[in-house]
Amino acid sequence: METATEQKTAKWVLDKAHAKVGFSITHMLVSEIDGLFKDFDVKVENAKDDLSDAQIEFSANTASIDTHNETRNQHMLKDDFFDAAKYPLITFKSTMFRKIDARNYELNGDLTMHGVTKGVHLAVTGIIGEHPFNKKTIAGFKVTGTIKRSDFGLASAMPGIALSDEVNLVANAEFIKE
Numbered sequence: 001m002e003t004a005t006e007q008k009t010a011k012w013v014l015d016k017a018h019a020k021v022g023f024s025i026t027h028m029l030v031s032e033i034d035g036l037f038k039d040f041d042v043k044v045e046n047a048k049d050d051l052s053d054a055q056i057e058f059s060a061n062t063a064s065i066d067t068h069n070e071t072r073n074q075h076m077l078k079d080d081f082f083d084a085a086k087y088p089l090i091t092f093k094s095t096m097f098r099k100i101d102a103r104n105y106e107l108n109g110d111l112t113m114h115g116v117t118k119g120v121h122l123a124v125t126g127i128i129g130e131h132p133f134n135k136k137t138i139a140g141f142k143v144t145g146t147i148k149r150s151d152f153g154l155a156s157a158m159p160g161i162a163l164s165d166e167v168n169l170v171a172n173a174e175f176i177k178e
Contacts (some may be wrong), residue, residue, distance in 0.1 A: 005162075006098070007047040007048070009046070009047050010045065010046050010047070010178070011043075011045050011177075011178045012044040012045070012046075012064070012175035012176065012178065013150045013175060013176045013177075013178055014041060014042045014043075014044075014140065014173060014174075014175055015138075015173070015174040015175060015176055016171075018124070018140075018173070019040075019042070019056075019171075019172060019173040019174060020033060020036055020121055020171065020172050020173075021036060021037045021040050021048065021060060021171045022035060022036040022037075022169075022170050022171065023035055023167050023168060023169050023170070024167070024168045024170070025141035025164055025166075025167050025168070026151075026163070026166070027162070027163060027164075028161065028162060029031055029113075029161060030166075032069060033072075033163075034067070034068070035066060035067035035068070036059040036065075036066055037061065037062075037064050037065055037066070038061075038064040038065075038066055039061035039063075039064035039065070040058065040059065040060040040061065041058070041076075042056065042057070042058045042173060042175075043051045043056070043057045043058075044056050044175055050099055050128075051097065051099070051105070051128065051139070052060060052098060053097070053100040053128075054094070054095065054097040054106075055091070056092070056094040056097060056107065056109065057093050058091065058092040058093075058170070059089050059091045059092075059093070060089065060090045060091075060139070061088065061089065062077070062084040062087060062088055062089060062090055063084045063088065065077070065082070065102070066068070069124075070165065074159050079115040080124050081109060081154055082113075082114060082144065082154070086115070087110075087113070087115050087146060090112065090113045091107050091112045091113075091121075092110065092111045092112075092150055093109055093110050094109040094111075095108050095109050095110060095119070096105060096108040097124075102123055103125055103126060103127060104124065104126075105123075105124040105126060106121065106124065107121070107122040107123075107124050107143065108120070108121050108122075108123070109122075109139055111147065111152075113149065113152045113154070114149070114152045114154055115151050115153070115172055116152045116153055118147075118151050118152065120122055120145060120147055121145060122143050122144065122145035122169070123143070123144050123145060124142070124143050124144075125141065125142045126139060126141035127140055127141060128137065128141070130178070133134070134139060135144050136176050136177060137172070137176070137177035138174060138175065138176055139177070140172075140173070140174045140175075141171075141173055141175075142151070142155075142168060142170070142171070142172050143169070143170070143172075143173075144168070144170050144171075145168075145169045145172040146166050146167065146168050146169065147166070147167050148165045148166060148167070149163070149165050149166075149167055150165050
């Protein structure tokens, strides 16, 4: 018999068919360029039913970047941007996942990109429910936040003009409880 202090850890499997990790950045002060990472994984474990103690780990293959322009994609892999040959992964490890209300959480963690690790703060909107067909427990989350490229050594020839320093992050993901 389990005691309150021996709660079983739940693991969640990412439903990759219903997940996307994207970003947007301002170009030349006038337009937004969107992109995403095609190859990524997320691991979530928790003991509390409301996920307020969730431990989250994320990784993305830097070379899987897709900005809908192959020339730009190839440039972003070079050493003046991501330097994908030297830094093949972008990683995130949570340090805090706190429930704010029924659907909102705040997420803090360490983001490592381009060989630099910085603490980041992200907003999470989510819901936990039951899959209508297989009756398994599922969860869906939208994660948003803003980081600065300069914090990670990702500068450009004309900082703030060619590309903004701020990068907006947006991830959507569904998970199935094991």
